[in-house]
Amino acid sequence: MQVFDSLMVGLASATQLPILMYCLLGVFLGTFVGVLPGIGPLAAISLLLPITYHMEPTAAIVLLAGIYYGSEYGGSTASILLNLPGTAANAITCLDGHPMAKQGRAGVALFMTTIASLVGGVVGVLMLIFFAPSIVQLGLEFGPSEYFALLLLGVVGASMLVSGSPAKGLAMVVIGLILGTVGIDPSSGVPRFDFGFAALLDGISLLVVAMGLFGIAEIIKNISAERDKVSEKITLRSMTPTKNDFQDSSMPMVRGACVGSFLGALPGTGAAIASFAAYAVEKKCAKDPSKFGKGAIQGLTAPEAANNAACQAAFIPTLTLGIPGSATMAVMIGALILHGIQPGPLLMINEPSLFWGLVVSFFIGNIFLVVLNIPLIGIWVSTLNISSKLLYPAILIFIMIGLYSVKNSTFDLYMVTIIGFCGYAMVILRFEAAPLLLGFVLGPMMEENLRRALLLSRGDLSTFVDGPISAGLISLSGAIVIWSIVRFLRNSFTKGAKKFSYMT
Amino acid sequence: MVKIDVRDAIGGFFLIILGTSVSLYSMKYGIGQLQNMGAGYFPFILGIMLAILGAFVFLPALFREGTPIEIDYRNMVSVLLSIIVFAVLLDYFGLVLTTIITTLISTIPGNLSWKRKIFLGGSIAFITTIIFVLALGMTIPVWPWSK
Numbered sequence: 059m060q061v062f063d064s065l066m067v068g069l070a071s072a073t074q075l076p077i078l079m080y081c082l083l084g085v086f087l088g089t090f091v092g093v094l095p096g097i098g099p100l101a102a103i104s105l106l107l108p109i110t111y112h113m114e115p116t117a118a119i120v121l122l123a124g125i126y127y128g129s130e131y132g133g134s135t136a137s138i139l140l141n142l143p144g145t146a147a148n149a150i151t152c153l154d155g156h157p158m159a160k161q162g163r164a165g166v167a168l169f170m171t172t173i174a175s176l177v178g179g180v181v182g183v184l185m186l187i188f189f190a191p192s193i194v195q196l197g198l199e200f201g202p203s204e205y206f207a208l209l210l211l212g213v214v215g216a217s218m219l220v221s222g223s224p225a226k227g228l229a230m231v232v233i234g235l236i237l238g239t240v241g242i243d244p245s246s247g248v249p250r251f252d253f254g255f256a257a258l259l260d261g262i263s264l265l266v267v268a269m270g271l272f273g274i275a276e277i278i279k280n281i282s283a284e285r286d287k288v289s290e291k292i293t294l295r296s297m298t299p300t301k302n303d304f305q306d307s308s309m310p311m312v313r314g315a316c317v318g319s320f321l322g323a324l325p326g327t328g329a330a331i332a333s334f335a336a337y338a339v340e341k342k343c344a345k346d347p348s349k350f351g352k353g354a355i356q357g358l359t360a361p362e363a364a365n366n367a368a369c370q371a372a373f374i375p376t377l378t379l380g381i382p383g384s385a386t387m388a389v390m391i392g393a394l395i396l397h398g399i400q401p402g403p404l405l406m407i408n409e410p411s412l413f414w415g416l417v418v419s420f421f422i423g424n425i426f427l428v429v430l431n432i433p434l435i436g437i438w439v440s441t442l443n444i445s446s447k448l449l450y451p452a453i454l455i456f457i458m459i460g461l462y463s464v465k466n467s468t469f470d471l472y473m474v475t476i477i478g479f480c481g482y483a484m485v486i487l488r489f490e491a492a493p494l495l496l497g498f499v500l501g502p503m504m505e506e507n508l509r510r511a512l513l514l515s516r517g518d519l520s521t522f523v524d525g526p527i528s529a530g531l532i533s534l535s536g537a538i539v540i541w542s543i544v545r546f547l548r549n550s551f552t553k554g555a556k557k558f559s560y561m562t
Numbered sequence: 563m564v565k566i567d568v569r570d571a572i573g574g575f576f577l578i579i580l581g582t583s584v585s586l587y588s589m590k591y592g593i594g595q596l597q598n599m600g601a602g603y604f605p606f607i608l609g610i611m612l613a614i615l616g617a618f619v620f621l622p623a624l625f626r627e628g629t630p631i632e633i634d635y636r637n638m639v640s641v642l643l644s645i646i647v648f649a650v651l652l653d654y655f656g657l658v659l660t661t662i663i664t665t666l667i668s669t670i671p672g673n674l675s676w677k678r679k680i681f682l683g684g685s686i687a688f689i690t691t692i693i694f695v696l697a698l699g700m701t702i703p704v705w706p707w708s709k
Contacts, residue, residue, distance in 0.1 A: 225618040232612045239605045248601035278641045282671035447672035452686045458648050463700045471649035487573040505604045517597025
């Protein structure tokens with residue numbers, strides 16, 4: 059079978075010692091970043107991006123990917139022990155994880171979430187393996203209209219499925235699209251919005267936007283905050299679950315993994331939305347929904363399986379079509395471009411050892427993570443006790459050096475101050491930053507495909523609904539817009555009725 | 563308290579201003595037609611969309627009550643100022659001294675003792691020199707006299 063051969067190629071690539079080491083380093087850093095509340099995988103990947111310049115492409119991507127899915131393992135630790143989400147996707151884990159900790163079952167909760175994460179991760183990778191070749195084949199037939207429609211879906215999905223008003227989410231995407239136009243327009247050669255700064259001719263750096271919105275804004279918020287300390291000792295024995303725990307969790311894990319894989323594969327939606335959806339599904343399927351929120355193990359394992367599955371599945375559109383499966387994937391695409399690799403349907407064909415090596419590294423990485431998160435859980439518990447006052451100033455310096463090192467220029471540092479200020483303003487005013495990042499990365503691609511499609515059709519807008527694929531995608535985007543508006547209006551008229559609270 | 567949703571009101575208002583400015587400014591790049599889009603076409607459309615969305619956010623906010631805004635000015639100024647200071651001083655003072663000075667500024671909100679702040683700055687400087695300059699081989703001036 060062709061897939062088997064490809065996996066063999068991947069295995070040969072992934073088991074080389076340097077790659078294995080970078081995989082381990084990646085998942086280790088990922089867990090670390092995931093454990094720490096506030097700094098997420100997005101900031102970490104952006105930070106390490108310039109450092110990977112000097113590495114081989116396969117090693118670099120394996121490392122960065124490891125950080126991404128590794129963080130979804132570690133994120134549950136702070137949620138369970140401190141009721142503080144390690145990453146956005148772990149907000150749901152607090153709901154049933156922390157009550158379990160208060161009941162003295164923290165160890166079991168940590169153990170089961172690791173297993174759930176493993177199940178989710180493996181299912182996600184299997185989805186990737188099964189569907190990637192067919193999607194690549196489909197993608198090779200994409201014309202500019204299809205690409206535009208798919209990008210539109212991604213952008214709409216990201217902006218509409220956030221909590222809060224759809225208008226705000228969409229506005230953020232549009233701002234991102236506008237920021238993406240800064241620089242020399244590739245089609246006409248006209249410099250746009252550069253205001254005379256030569257450094258802006260290449261556009262605003264992706265790192266600056268990612269770090270400013272997600273890193274600096276978080277640091278401003280948290281640099282003076284003090285976190286509670288974890289007082290309990292987690293021993294291996296306290297972690298062993300009962301047979302009931304396993305029985306109760308098995309179907310939720312499977313359901314969560316399926317929900318997560320599906321939502322993660324859609325462009326725009328990521329691990330956070332997947333975990334919320336899995337929780338909702340689980341509550342609907344439960345025999346005793348009233349137990350949710352008080353330490354129901356199903357409410358813990360389903361979202362954790364979902365967020366890991368979503369992480370792995372987010373690679374599907376990213377690697378097969380070159381369209382980010384989530385905001386973090388947008389940065390990953392930036393990383394690929396940095397290393398001279400063009401993301402898109404040809405990636406699998408032109409760089410099989412990179413593609414399949416990465417896929418195999420996912421399996422290896424997930425196994426590393428189980429070892430890191432069960433026997434070595436003690437490391438992470440003590441990490442949680444490092445004071446924010448010491449940690450965040452250090453992270454700030456790392457961010458600055460990372461940014462400076464890209465071009466040995468201080469211009470980006472001034473830019474990140476401005477963006478960081480805007481990022482903090484957005485936090486204060488309750489506007490979401492992830493849609494902005496997605497719009498920023500997808501904007502240039504959207505404009506190029508829009509232009510090309512209209513050029514080919516001589517200004518005829520119906521070209522977007524002519525082909526079955528683009529028509530389908532456009533209608534799906536439209537459906538999401540309508541559904542989000544309806545849901546928002548319905549929520550605003552039901553006074554005070556909150557089904558469950560999102561992380562606001 | 564004020565009877566409007568201050569956050570969305572400010573946010574929406576700003577979106578309207580930003581959107582209109584972008585549209586107006588992009589006209590100077592040439593709009594062109596649908597079948598042959600000029601450099602200014604895409605930003606022009608986006609600016610209008612943004613202004614409309616801003617109105618959708620701003621207008622309802624005037625009739626809805628919201629929670630008051632809390633801005634942590636101390637944190638914000640400390641962090642942003644420390645980035646600017648870092649950018650200004652790095653080429654002159656080198657990595658070690660700049661890191662220490664920057665850390666002194668960024669730890670203002672943390673209320674640490676002076677000794678702790680200097681120790682923290684020194685340790686960060688040490689770690690970053692090892693990681694970035696020695697291990698990764700980046701060309702960053704470490705001391706004021708190194709070029």
